[in-house]
Amino acid sequence: MERIASQVQVNNYLRLQFPSRSENESLARVAVASFVAQLDPTMEELTELKTAVSEAVTNAIIHGYEDRDGEVRIECALTDNTVTIVIEDEGVGIPDVEEARQPMYTSRPELERSGMGMTIMESFVDSLEVESTVGRGTRVTMIKTFGADRVQM
Secondary structure, three states, rough: HHHHHHHOOOOOOEEEEEEOOOOHHHHHHHHHEEEEEEEEOOHHHHHHHHHHHHHHHHHHHHHOOOOOOOOEEEEEEOOOOOOEEEEOOOOOOOOHHHHHHHOOOOOOOHHHHOHHHHHHHHHHEEEEEEEEEEOOOEEEEEEOOOOOOOOOO
C-alpha cells in the first residue's frame, strides 16, 4: 500500500492475506465488495468488480501456484470515488504477460479453462496492469472509478 499511498491521498485501505485455496476466492470477492460498498456503487459496478477480483485471485491460485500451497495478498486503497486493488502471489510467474493477456490463452489447457480471465478483468475495470517475474510471482493492479457515468444532482 505504500506504493499506492505515495502516489495519491488514500482515504481508506484494506490488506488481506490468505492461503492459495480455491475456497478462499469467494472470501476475496466478498471482502473487496464489502470494502468498496462505502463508495455506494451500483449493483452493476459491484458485480463487475467482484468478477474482476475473482478472476485475478483464481489465476493466482490455479496458475500462480499450480499444485502447491502459497499465499495470495490483496491490498485495496480508496481515493475519492476510485479503488485501486493489488493482488499478488509469489508463484511461478508469467513468462510472457502480453501472450497471457490474449483472449483464449491458457497455460493449463488440461484444466479446460476458458483463457478469458485477463480479458474479463480488463473489461470490468478502468485500468489493468500485470507485472510478473518467472519464479517470483505476479502482481495484478486494477483501478476502478465508481459513479463516472452517473448524473450528479
